[in-house]
Amino acid sequence: xxxxxxxxxxxxxxxxxxxxxxxxxxxxxxxxxxxxxxxxxxxxxxxxxxxxxxxxxxxxxxxxxxxxxxxxxxxxxxxxxxxxxxxxxxxxxxxxxxxxxxxxxxxxxxxxxxxxxxxxxxxxxxxxxxxxxxxxxxxxxxxxxxxxxxxxxxxxxxxxxxxxxxxxxxxxxxxxxxxxxxxxxxxxxxxxxxxxxxxxxxxxxxxxxxxxxxxxxxxxxxxxxxxxxxxxxxxxxxxxxxxxxxxxxxxxxxxxxxxxxxxxxxxxxxxxxxxxxxxxxxxxxxxxxxxxxxxxxx
Numbered sequence: 001x002x003x004x005x006x007x008x009x010x011x012x013x014x015x016x017x018x019x020x021x022x023x024x025x026x027x028x029x030x031x032x033x034x035x036x037x038x039x040x041x042x043x044x045x046x047x048x049x050x051x052x053x054x055x056x057x058x059x060x061x062x063x064x065x066x067x068x069x070x071x072x073x074x075x076x077x078x079x080x081x082x083x084x085x086x087x088x089x090x091x092x093x094x095x096x097x098x099x100x101x102x103x104x105x106x107x108x109x110x111x112x113x114x115x116x117x118x119x120x121x122x123x124x125x126x127x128x129x130x131x132x133x134x135x136x137x138x139x140x141x142x143x144x145x146x147x148x149x150x151x152x153x154x155x156x157x158x159x160x161x162x163x164x165x166x167x168x169x170x171x172x173x174x175x176x177x178x179x180x181x182x183x184x185x186x187x188x189x190x191x192x193x194x195x196x197x198x199x200x201x202x203x204x205x206x207x208x209x210x211x212x213x214x215x216x217x218x219x220x221x222x223x224x225x226x227x228x229x230x231x232x233x234x235x236x237x238x239x240x241x242x243x244x245x246x247x248x249x250x251x252x253x254x255x256x257x258x259x260x261x262x263x264x265x266x267x268x269x270x271x272x273x274x275x276x277x278x279x280x281x282x283x284x285x286x287x288x289x290x291x292x293x294x295x296x297x298x
């Protein structure tokens with residue numbers, strides 16, 4: 001899945017690769033514990049799929065509470081600790097976050113559950129696809145630029161209906177110590193709906209195991225996460241951008257991008273200080289853009 005499909009130069013390209021970004025050293029769990037975590041994680045995901053129909057008749061508040069509990073259980077099953085910095089205000093609107101891993105989805109939903117925007121291919125993934133569809137995920141065909149206005153309309157309609165919508169506007173996964181530009185399309189939906197934008201920053205400590213970039217197989221990423229010892233996911237709730245504070249999507253996207261990326265500078269510097277000099281920051285400077293990832297739509 002590396003790179004942009006032929007004929008789609010508008011899709012984002014990312015220089016991060018598993019070899020340079022995800023293979024850095026970290027404390028590892030034993031093989032027995034790793035297998036136990038994988039089994040527990042898969043079982044928790046499957047339980048969510050089986051129990052999802054029971055949550056459908058519940059009110060929105062009860063469904064969101066169940067989603068938060070389930071996502072936190074998934075993280076715990078895979079051995080991931082969750083740290084929350086800041087306090088969500090419970091309001092609706094467009095939640096935008098940086099994108100590092102498949103783990104970002106349960107991390108964000110464990111605190112701010114809502115309707116995710118995801119590439120259409122995820123609809124066909126085993127286990128996760130049916131859960132995503134039943135959970136109200138909004139899908140976009142990344143390879144069809146002509147489909148983008150319809151996606152923006154769907155996002156705006158969901159926001160007008162009172163839903164919280166979660167988007168990863170970098171359009172692809174990055175290593176966590178390098179990052180991408182926020183694509184403005186989803187921010188147009190917030191403007192059209194008169195919705196606030198809630199930026200959040202996701203980081204992982206250590207950074208290497210969580211990174212899911214380029215052509216990294218999902219099975220390899222699952223094993224790496226389960227094998228990591230002491231993996232912590234931190235979600236930082238940043239000050240929201242009120243509805244009407246910006247009048248065009250590009251300036252709104254730029255404001256959210258500055259907030260998210262600036263909040264990660266201290267964490268990046270601290271994490272990099274404990275890495276070899278040939279660590280992941282090389283990927284942002286020296287790896288060809290052809291070795292790129294294309295995970296999540298803008």
